[in-house]
Amino acid sequence: NAGVMQNPRHLVRRRGQEARLRCSPMKGHSHVYWYRQLPEEGLKFMVYLQKENIIDESGMPKERFSAEFPKEGPSILRIQQVVRGDSAAYFCASSLLPGQQETQYFGPGTRLLVL
């Protein structure tokens, strides 16, 4: 089991461009979480998805950010019209089941740099 995969590992975008971040959960996991880590800060929850459904997007900025987890393929976090403040590390995690006691397994992260 290769674990949670994220790509790309590093992404450079100019202001106004779109960024697409991909996350493939661990085999058999259908619960995906996205977190953002700004410089010098801890990880902050963004969105929780199950296959084809957004369950909780309370941590997602209201504009320019969207996430999906289609029936087939990876989960995608999309940032439209990026700004310098979007520069951060974006981590994806997956779990086998939902629930307070479930372990989340993290990917290596995507480092986004907006020029």
Next chain:
Amino acid sequence: AQRVTQPEKLLSVFKGAPVELKCNYSYSGSPELFWYVQYSRQRLQLLLRHISRESIKGFTADLNKGETSFHLKKPFAQEEDSAMYYCALSGLETSGSRLTFGEGTQLTVNP
């Protein structure tokens, strides 16, 4: 609202010394607490969780509901313990198990 506080951004100890990484939380319900660790150039991984009440790599953590703390302890630190440590909380949400993280403590164990 739930919140996790790790008061020390940096912690430096000598090999063989005891180490304690502090974590305090605020949550009105019954939380699940976790410690995650990130070694250099590696991904974030679970170190231990309070419900398991186990010791991993010599580390233990006890949930103190009275003091709302979940400090991580090890009696004799090793150089390979040098890493970034994050305390995290999972509340009893209806929407899964999202984690609230502290800002992390960078532990350095000197030879």
